[in-house]
Amino acid sequence: MRYFETRKARIEIIPMIDIMLFLLVFFAMMTLKMIPTSGHLSKLPASSTATRIPAPKLLVEVGDAGSLAVEGQAISAEQLTALVRSRNPGELAVTIAGGSNVNLQQLMAAIDAVRLGGAVQIGLAAKAGKP
Secondary structure, eight states: OGGGOOOOOOOOHHHHHHHHHHHHHHHHHHHHHOOOSSSOOOOOETTTTOOOOOOOOOEEOOOTTTTTEEETEEEOOHHHHHHHHHTTTTTTTEEEEEEEEEEEHHHHHHHHHHHTOOOOOOEEEEEESOO
């Protein structure tokens, strides 16, 4: 008589858990690979006194040839000054990131452009470790 009994449909939950775990791991891995606003600079200079600061409101990248970039777009020093002025410079936190091949003069040119815009919260990006 078991053959004639109607069986209830079962929802298999194990494959659904596997899929959800896979999606969770996938999105976690993708999130960890993201760098705020850009991923151009990979060789930051090292500093033994580097500290973690909140995410910048404006990230300025200084290229090896002294070129400036904001949010992945090339910009001149004058345009950077105007951009900082337009974004409430008294409360704007600016972080300047330069590669290990950027010389001090190129870095100072970027700092000057930001300070001319009126920003007072300026940070330099570095990776923690021995130089």
